[in-house]
Amino acid sequence: MKQEYIRQVARRLDLSKKQKHEILWDLEEMFDSAQEHGESADQVIHRLGTPEEYAQTIMSQTEVPGKKFGKTLLGLILSCVVGVLCLTLFAVTQQSWVPDNAIGAAQGVTSIQVVGGFDLSPILLVAGTLAFLLALFFVWKLIRQRKRG
Structure with missing residues (x-):
């Protein structure tokens, strides 16, 4: 019994x-x-x-580690997605492209700068880097949870 x-x-x-x-x-x-x-x-x-x-x-x-594991895994996935998105946008903003039907030619590099414009590329680079650092933290946390459980 x-x-x-x-x-x-x-x-x-x-x-x-x-x-x-x-x-x-x-x-x-x-x-x-x-x-x-x-x-x-x-x-x-x-x-x-x-x-x-x-x-x-x-x-x-009792504290259920499975719930913590799920939250940690979700955090890892979200931080990776944000990191990829930010770094992709950063790469796109750094590319220079010339339209196919551009008129004229130049002997050297020309550029047009908009005065008073705001460049988001440094912010995207920092945000993407921080997101991947956060992802590394979540990986470390998952490894620790696996060793404990």
């Missing part, structure tokens, strides 16, 4: 192996302690509730 209860709780816990092992160890000790104090396994099960209820209680009290 006790082992079946523990097995059912284990199936319902969506945690890392380490966390699940600790919780099941505590549950095993709870049964043993209750038995030492004259309580039967049925009484302990009645006190704890169904395996579903007990697992839900534990899950609500």
Whole structure:
């Protein structure tokens, strides 16, 4: 009865192996302690509730690394997308192009500068670089989470 209860709780816990092992160890000790104090396994099960209820209680009290993993992965993906977008826009703003039907020719390089215009290219370069640095941070965070879990 006790082992079946523990097995059912284990199936319902969506945690890392380490966390699940600790919780099941505590549950095993709870049964043993209750038995030492004259309580039967049925009484302990009645006190704890169904395996579903007990697992839900534990899950609500336990920090689930899977949720953190999902947020970290989402942050990684978003920072990569922003980085690629910013650096692509930066590269496009740096390209000079001449229309096919341009009139005239020049012996040297000519350029037209708009006075009072605002150049976004440095901002795009900085934003893209920061986005990729943030992506590296998220990769580091994911690696740490994998090692812990």
